[in-house]
Amino acid sequence: MTSLRRSLPSANALFVFEAAARFLSFTRAAAELNVTQSAVSRMIARLEAHLEAKLFIRTATGIELTDDGRQLYHAVTGSFQHIEMAIEAIRARHGGGGMVTLSLSSAFAMHWIMPRLDRFQALHPGIDLRFQLVRGEPIGPVEDVDFAIRYNFPRDADHESWPLMAEKVLPVCSPAYLAAHGPLEHGRDLGRHTLVHLSGSTRIPWSRYLAEFDYAPPTGSRSLTFSDYSLVIQAAISGRGIALGWWHVVAHELAQKELVPAAPEILETGNHYYLVASNRRPLRDPAILVRDWLLAEMLALQAQIRAD
Structure with missing residues (x-):
């Protein structure tokens, strides 16, 4: 030294x-x-x-x-991570659970984590969660966090990963919007509908979904466009139009009937989202509890949606 x-x-x-x-x-x-x-x-x-x-x-x-x-x-960075883990271990020994850090999209944090946060805190009162938010697609390196939710994360020797959910995309709207405007229908133009868009380069824009299932192109529809996906979903919840909903983001609103499908077709891309941890940051007991809770909550939600 x-x-x-x-x-x-x-x-x-x-x-x-x-x-x-x-x-x-x-x-x-x-x-x-x-x-x-x-x-x-x-x-x-x-x-x-x-x-x-x-x-x-x-x-x-x-x-x-x-x-x-x-x-x-x-x-x-390796040394700092070991120091941070040692500090968290000391805090956990003397104060209960410690801090667990998650890197995830802002939309997933808002629409999936937040509705379940009270339940998590009641189950694990000694664990504090810290969120490192990613705008847009949850991609990129996994550094300085216990877990990250990542899209199509490649398997490698430096990380451990657990499948969290398959990518499924469906059009969603509020029950009031559906009652007033009806669903998307084959053979009819979209002039009576407002489609809510995410600005910028989007992997699955409205044009792709509509073409995939032989709907009319979106040229006749009205549109609302936002730069943040959470606002896209919020616009659909408030009855402003139909949004493309990534199932893992909108599943809570679907279960609560705040959102309903605006068409029967679900686009299953074959891609997946994973819970990822770096092997350079060994899992502490509080982190293992958070991992198990996330995986269990996702399985329970999938079972609930199938039952409905």
């Missing part, structure tokens, strides 16, 4: 380096650490001078890690 202290200009250098390497941005690292961008630059320069090695290189689009920088980043 004495050798490590001599190898660093200060202990704070590791925190500054980790943030800069994670974001690949001195500006974003500065914002997270609540310091100026120039302070981050100076600390990185001190660290590089101390190590006599370049950790970052500037490119046309920003900064990248050098080979030395990547080696140090992997070592630092």
Whole structure:
């Protein structure tokens, strides 16, 4: 440890380096650490001078890690994760359950987790949940969290994964909208309907769903467009139109009859969502309880929907 202290200009250098390497941005690292961008630059320069090695290189689009920088980043993140786990284990021993962190889409958190949160807290009062929200598709690396919900996560030796649900997409609307406007019907244009869209590049837009089941194209319909999927679902719940509902997001509203199918066809893509954990972060007892609860809740919901 004495050798490590001599190898660093200060202990704070590791925190500054980790943030800069994670974001690949001195500006974003500065914002997270609540310091100026120039302070981050100076600390990185001190660290590089101390190590006599370049950790970052500037490119046309920003900064990248050098080979030395990547080696140090992997070592630092692994060490920080072990420290974090040790702290959580100490807290769990002395205070009940501890904190479990989940990375998931904002829509899944809002429409699936939140309706069940009271039940979870009653069952596990000693466990606190922390959410790391992903806007859009739940893809990307699994870092600094106990679990992540990811779309089509590839199997590899660095992660453990559990199938959570198959991807199913169906058009949904409120019961009041269905009573006023009727369902989607084959052979009729969509002029009497309002379709709620998610802006940007969407894997399954309305045009794909309609073409898949030989409905008329959406050219005659009115539209509402939002940049956040939670708002798309909320618009359907409030009777503003028909939205494409990913089953794992809207299942609670379907079970509660806040939403109903606007057509009988369900698009099953063959893709899946998984609960994923990094093998670099061993599962603690509170995390195992959260995993088992998530899997059990999803199975119970699937059984409920089949029974209905």
